Amino acid sequence: MIQVALSVYDPKGTYARHAGVVIASVLRNTEAPVCFHILHDDTLTDENRSRLEESAAEHQSKTPGEPRGTVDFIDVSDAMGKFPESDFDKICGRFSRGTLYRLMLPEIIHDSVDKVIYLDCDIVVALDIADLWKIVSSDTERTLGGVQEDRSPNPPASAVPISEIKTDAMGLSRERYINAGVLYMNLERLRSERTAKTALFQRAVAYIDRFAPPLLDQDFLNAEYLGDILYLDPRYNTDPKDEIFESVFEMERIWHFGGHLKPWNALTGTNADMLYWKYLSLTPWRDELWDSLFAAMSNEKYYHRHSKGCVKRLKSQVWDNMKDILKLRR
Template sequence: MVELVLTINDKDGSYTEHAAVVLASIFSKTEQTIRVHIVHDDSLSEENKSKLTQMVDVFHHNIFFYHVTIPEDMREVAAGVHKIDYWTMASMYRLLLPIIIQTDRVIYLDCDILVNMDINELWSIDLGDRYLGAVLDQGENLLEYFISMGLSAELYFNSGVILFHLDNIRKKDNWYGEMLNFLRNFPKMTMPDQDVLNAVYSGNYLQLDQCFNTFAQNELDLEHKIIHFAGDSKWWDADSPHAELYNNFRSMTPWGWGGGYAPEPVFEAAFEPVQADIPVEPPAPEIHFPEPPVQEFQFLPPPVQEAQFLAPPVQDIQLPAPPVQEIPVAEAPAPPPDNLPVKRHRRKLRRTLRLRRRLRRKRIIRARYRSIKRARLIKYRYVKRRILKLRRKKLRTVSRTRKLRKVSRRKHVIKRLSLRKSRYSLKRKQHRKLHKAG
């Protein structure tokens, strides 16, 4: 059975529809039974939840809903990240999957994905002792951005399609604390969830083939691929060249059925609607899924454990080790009448947070200064080497010309001296002859 998870934050009521289209594209190509896990917050309405349940039942699969509340320590740290309002706090859900989903492995997908292949091909990949499997990111290569956060540009993967090995992640020491520390130390990151996943897991992950996460282009090749409509332009936009493809898959969801009748599931690329007078075949009894109750997850530091999960095989949540030592374990003593006021405690906490933020800023400024200083030093050394090389070359040419001049001068002097000497010797001989003759 394939384990699949989607995260939903549906403020305007349309994001659930996009998630349903993703599921329709998967169901149309996969015959194996799929267990769908929907991680959501208060923004998912009961109406949309019932539509998703109805759709999954028609295709004879299973669905589970998880109403999640972000832990206080992560919410506090993530609130300091500058881009968190753009990506919403729900982007942190995929970081908590080892706590939320109690299975060995799971496939995570964004809701701007088109699956045009059997999802079982991705599910059947053996990860061994690795934490996850993902595809290298195909966006812009921001080398300076990666270096500033200590990330590797050659290993940086995209988080739109990930095959998580949750058991291996749970065995990793302090994985939750590493996430909090990275969020705390680099508040100016542009893609919080993706950067955190790369910081914690990029050292031990399996690089998948690009067909499992291909970025969409204007000329789209759908042959046996998982297409990711990353960026601001989405395939459900009216002016998108792929809007017709989106509407075809939308007609296979409750948002496109019309009249309240669901189509029979088929496993082909093209779907034909069922006639209105044909009743919908009820779901198989072994996968009958009644209306699930609302599940509230409250994340508390260990060993307190108050949340129960519907998802088999494990019902209890195993929370990670305490991530940060500064955060005390929650206790519940009987409050005496002379207890300290709450306001003073809050002021003290805020003062501590301000001091931490100042220290973070200083560290970031120092790190940037060091990187700039290092770059200048490298540039200076390169220029110095170049200048020395040119000087040596120039000195060689100058020395050669000087030697040639010296040789030429010596030859000239020798020539002149020899001539002078010969004239002098001739005159002297003549003088001797005249002296003898006189």
């Protein structure tokens, strides 16, 4: 079974639906069974918990009555409670607490799970994730895996000794730096470090306290596992930026809306936004689609990013694409 982990920190009660979009997009494009490990705390409401379960159960396997997706809820509250509250302030900064939960995975997920694909919740998976799972499940030599931040199609040489890799003061090599929004984690190797190192979370806090890195745990993971990273094809973590794509609904990618602006906030400038709305329509949050889409389209706070003509074009494009979204729901 394919193992996927998501983090949900949801004090406003509106974030869980993005995890639902990830689940729906994975299962819409993948026939193999998938277990979604939802890392959460007490901000996940019973209603949203039920909706996440429903998001997975709606997609049936070839065996009648059996869902392709199952959900494993993992409450991180006890694990987080072992660390001083001040540590969270250091490591979170401007980011959500949810980003920390993946650092707990080696300790809190069941020991039978030895590998996992961690996905941020600002992601749409528009490909068969079994292809990615096949790559990472066959790996035995790397602790982490991801796509280079610059999305280079040419991965760096893996045989170079760490002593020969040039790094900055924080221990980072920009040529080898990965984006951690799609992150392969070899949990077996991470657990094997327990006897020689402190817990992953504790090491992250120490690193952040020392360097105050701008991207916090992503910087830590890149520095800590320099030379121990499996580099993945850029299609497994594609940032659409503000590009317009032909046949965007047919492109096989993991789309990552990793910038400050998200599709649910405003029109971001790319038609890849429509993929988010397409998969939202396939979740139990589908009744929120029209109100949320209208709010994003009319969010004048972000209009300064585009000319008046650009905004008009994007709005027209949104409505043109909506008929595709509704067609693809069938």
